[in-house]
Amino acid sequence: MQVSKGPVLIAGATSGIARAISNELAKEGHPIVLAGRDESELQRLASDLSIRTGTEVHTALFDASDPATHPLLLMEASAKAGKLEGAVLAFGYLGDQQLAQTDWQEARKILELNFVSAASLLHVLASDMETRQTGWITVLSSVAGDRGRMSNYVYGSAKGGLTVFLQGLRARLQKSGVHVMTVKPGPVDTAMTFGSDKLPLLADPGDVGAAIVKALKRRKDVVYVPSPWRLIMFVLRTVPEKVFKKTSL
Amino acid sequence: MQAQRFQDSDDVSASGYTPTRMQEARPSVKKLEGLSGWGRYPTADTAGIRPEKARDLAPVEGRCLARGLGRAYGDAALLSMGTMLLTERLNRFLDFDDQTGVLRAEAGTSLKDILDAMVPQGWFVPVTPGTKHCTLGGCIASDVHGKNHHRDGTFSAHVPRFSMVLADGTIVQASPIENPELFWATCGGMGLTGVVTEAELKLVPVETAYMKVWHVRSQNLDKTVALLTDPGYDAQYTVAWIDCLAGGSRLGRGIFMAGEHAKKSELSLRILNPLNPPAKGTKPFPVDLPGWALNPMSIKSFNWLYNWIQGSRKEFICSYDQFFYPLDGIHDWNRMYGKRGFLQYQFVLPMRTAFQGTKEILERLSKNRKASFLAVLKRFGPQGQGMLSFPMEGLTLALDIPFTEDLLPFLDGLDDIVMRHGGRIYLAKDARMKPEAFRAGYPRIDEFCDIRKRYDPEGKFDSNLASRLGLCR
Ligand SMILES: Cc1cc2nc3c(=O)[nH]c(=O)nc-3n(C[C@H](O)[C@H](O)[C@H](O)COP(=O)(O)OP(=O)(O)OC[C@H]3O[C@@H](n4cnc5c(N)ncnc54)[C@H](O)[C@@H]3O)c2cc1C
Numbered sequence: 001m002q003v004s005k006g007p008v009l010i011a012g013a014t015s016g017i018a019r020a021i022s023n024e025l026a027k028e029g030h031p032i033v034l035a036g037r038d039e040s041e042l043q044r045l046a047s048d049l050s051i052r053t054g055t056e057v058h059t060a061l062f063d064a065s066d067p068a069t070h071p072l073l074l075m076e077a078s079a080k081a082g083k084l085e086g087a088v089l090a091f092g093y094l095g096d097q098q099l100a101q102t103d104w105q106e107a108r109k110i111l112e113l114n115f116v117s118a119a120s121l122l123h124v125l126a127s128d129m130e131t132r133q134t135g136w137i138t139v140l141s142s143v144a145g146d147r148g149r150m151s152n153y154v155y156g157s158a159k160g161g162l163t164v165f166l167q168g169l170r171a172r173l174q175k176s177g178v179h180v181m182t183v184k185p186g187p188v189d190t191a192m193t194f195g196s197d198k199l200p201l202l203a204d205p206g207d208v209g210a211a212i213v214k215a216l217k218r219r220k221d222v223v224y225v226p227s228p229w230r231l232i233m234f235v236l237r238t239v240p241e242k243v244f245k246k247t248s249l
Numbered sequence: 250m251q252a253q254r255f256q257d258s259d260d261v262s263a264s265g266y267t268p269t270r271m272q273e274a275r276p277s278v279k280k281l282e283g284l285s286g287w288g289r290y291p292t293a294d295t296a297g298i299r300p301e302k303a304r305d306l307a308p309v310e311g312r313c314l315a316r317g318l319g320r321a322y323g324d325a326a327l328l329s330m331g332t333m334l335l336t337e338r339l340n341r342f343l344d345f346d347d348q349t350g351v352l353r354a355e356a357g358t359s360l361k362d363i364l365d366a367m368v369p370q371g372w373f374v375p376v377t378p379g380t381k382h383c384t385l386g387g388c389i390a391s392d393v394h395g396k397n398h399h400r401d402g403t404f405s406a407h408v409p410r411f412s413m414v415l416a417d418g419t420i421v422q423a424s425p426i427e428n429p430e431l432f433w434a435t436c437g438g439m440g441l442t443g444v445v446t447e448a449e450l451k452l453v454p455v456e457t458a459y460m461k462v463w464h465v466r467s468q469n470l471d472k473t474v475a476l477l478t479d480p481g482y483d484a485q486y487t488v489a490w491i492d493c494l495a496g497g498s499r500l501g502r503g504i505f506m507a508g509e510h511a512k513k514s515e516l517s518l519r520i521l522n523p524l525n526p527p528a529k530g531t532k533p534f535p536v537d538l539p540g541w542a543l544n545p546m547s548i549k550s551f552n553w554l555y556n557w558i559q560g561s562r563k564e565f566i567c568s569y570d571q572f573f574y575p576l577d578g579i580h581d582w583n584r585m586y587g588k589r590g591f592l593q594y595q596f597v598l599p600m601r602t603a604f605q606g607t608k609e610i611l612e613r614l615s616k617n618r619k620a621s622f623l624a625v626l627k628r629f630g631p632q633g634q635g636m637l638s639f640p641m642e643g644l645t646l647a648l649d650i651p652f653t654e655d656l657l658p659f660l661d662g663l664d665d666i667v668m669r670h671g672g673r674i675y676l677a678k679d680a681r682m683k684p685e686a687f688r689a690g691y692p693r694i695d696e697f698c699d700i701r702k703r704y705d706p707e708g709k710f711d712s713n714l715a716s717r718l719g720l721c722r
């Protein structure tokens with residue numbers, strides 16, 4: 001990967017973290033395909049990236065919640081930029097845990113977007129890269145998926161499912177030389193977290209994006225960003241369920 | 250894939266639920282307790298929204314005020330009873346014309362964003378304040394000046410046009426030709442006419458990322474002012490540091506600093522990549538220092554520099570960061586002043602009274618030793634067209650002063666001298682001036698208020714600065 005600077009698909013390109021990742025990859029000279037459902041915003045991001053970095057930037061429309069659009073997305077991206085070297089999955093939906101406890105539609109949306117939609121796009125990308133025996137996939141899961149907590153278990157379980165899906169996929173694809181990296185961010189200062197005063201120490205999305213691309217270059221399998229979250233989650237996972245269930249985390 | 254399909258799926262998806270678009274949800278409001286300007290005085294408990302997409306930058310219910318990177322020192326970017334519209338995430342570059350150098354970008358784009366991306370391509374910002382952590386919107390609203398004001402005027406002189414969203418939510422374009430009154434009320438208008446959403450800025454070509462700089466020592470105010478005004482010493486960028494502790498025959502002694510963008514041929518051959526100087530990280534300032542710490546520190550460095558400069562003209566090459574942004578190298582340097590914060594005081598006096606008035610003020614400062622230590626003196630060129638724009642032809646002096654109880658009456662005394670000499674005080678740095686001093690300094694205020702009334706009859710855009718000064722009563 002040090003030498004090749006192939007095209008990279010960013011699915012969910014309007015996300016705050018994705019923007020930082022696109023910027024890092026574009027600076028290194030990768031052609032970028034920005035994909036999402038917000039056409040005018042994608043255009044603005046594309047101008048931004050190409051003026052700042054001088055790299056080739058394309059846009060593609062898709063709706064993560066509609067799996068039928070996923071194969072089309074891959075076709076469109078490859079038609080515009082060429083065979084993909086890599087793909088980043090950044091779309092996600094935090095939702096409202098309180099609402100999800102009373103409104104099944106909210107719970108379902110959280111589960112579907114974070115797990116089913118991601119799995120669907122991974123399904124499409126995996127078979128393409130597996131056939132070509134090359135490529136890499138980076139997916140934004142979350143520390144929330146490491147342990148179910150009262151305050152966000154709907155979102156957490158979807159991300160936890162995604163993390164497990166990625167473990168299996170990594171093992172499957174490594175046989176074909178395709179690298180899969182799971183990213184577990186702690187709370188990051190984006191639209192997703194803005195205004196919730198419960199969250200301590202929000203990480204800067206620019207720093208998070210840079211750390212992710214650095215880990216990617218080192219072919220990490222699983223990366224926590226910022227890195228102290230690895231230890232924090234390790235400790236949190238070791239607390240016995242008997243005790244853990246009494247906390248209000 | 251066609252847009253049609255996209256819209257379909259937006260309505261009702263195959264799985265049967267309606268995906269609500271994130272931006273349709275009400276914007277999240279965040280409590281901003283103890284928010285302040287860069288001087289950390291005064292503070293306000295308020296709340297804000299932070300749009301991630303430019304189309305969501307719009308007035309909300311109640312009063313509101315745009316805020317960029319909060320580098321105004323006092324209460325210009327504070328609104329207690331209302332909502333701050335935080336623009337810091339709106340920094341997309343939208344268009345660049347490499348023939349004319351005109352860049353169009355979102356209002357939250359910082360000068361740092363622009364320099365980082367455009368200097369390697371051979372372009373520089375036309376005017377810059379002493380920090381690059383400030384936004385296009387903030388630079389327009391304060392109509393900022395740089396060390397080249399005497400040659401190139403203020404920031405707005407290099408802004409061909411901008412878009413803004415008004416109190417009623419409509420979006421308009423403004424330029425010196427299109428809605429010129431709105432344009433000139435907004436340049437220097439401290440965010441009180443509406444929210445700038447996008448702006449064009451005409452960048453200037455440079456051959457290198459380096460500056461050719463020279464320093465000249467001066468023994469007294471006569472000499473310092475002479476250096477700033479003598480065409481023989483003139484350069485694109487000029488400024489002088491003044492030792493405020495020196496009195497008597499050495500009153501106004503200082504170091505004159507001049508600079509030009511270095512040409513490729515002026516660089517040493519060791520500099521391999523003239524447009525890409527090696528990146529230097531910034532160091533965060535780790536703790537709040539007690540209030541007294543800065544004084545001895547900066548006096549020492551001034552004396553060191555003063556003694557180091559031997560002959561009459563020391564010439565050297567340095568990076569643009571070292572020349573323009575010496576303080577940006579220390580992240581959060583405002584914490585050096587401790588929790589109580591500090592005030593920045595900047596005034597300008599018209600040429601005819603500038604020398605006498607500056608002298609009187611320096612005499613006050615050198616007598617009142619604990620007030621200040623270092624000041625920056627600069628010559629301004631002709632006044633621009635911004636109605637509340639600060640610069641006028643004359644001399645401007647800026648000082649940082651740590652906050653103490655007796656500081657406020659002391660500064661009121663300085664205001665009297667400024668008023669008596671027909672000068673004005675810079676709003677972007679003010680936290681304490683009285684309405685009379687403001688009215689005396691800004692004769693076009695009524696014209697400004699008429700236009701503000703036309704575009705914002707209910708006074709939706711408001712700030713603590715505006716209430717304190719009774720800006721448009
Ligand atoms: C170290 C340092 C050195 C400085 N040196 C200089 C100097 O040499 N010359 C000089 O002129 N100034 C100088 N300043 C002041 C600074 O340049 C100005 O205060 C500038 O406005 C800061 O930009 P900002 O984006 O941080 O704006 P803020 O401080 O966030 O806001 C400043 C004003 O702009 C308004 N505003 C912000 N964004 C918008 C928008 N999108 N639409 C409408 N109004 C908006 C705000 O309401 C507020 O009134 C200096 C400041 C520092 C900290």
Ligand SMILES: NC(=O)c1ccc[n+]([C@@H]2O[C@H](COP(=O)([O-])OP(=O)(O)OC[C@H]3O[C@@H](n4cnc5c(N)ncnc54)[C@H](OP(=O)(O)O)[C@@H]3O)[C@@H](O)[C@H]2O)c1
Nearest residue numbers: 014015016017063064065091092140142187188190192271
């Ligand atoms: N922020 C955190 O604290 C944090 C922590 C851990 C993990 N993460 C994960 O990191 C990823 C990025 O998060 P972020 O913080 O950058 O969030 P964000 O800025 O809120 O971005 C969310 C993104 O998901 C997209 N999206 C939502 N529904 C979609 C759909 N149906 N089709 C296509 N795109 C859709 C949004 O697109 P629109 O612009 O069109 O709405 C947006 O680009 C997410 O997977 C998130 O779960 C975030």
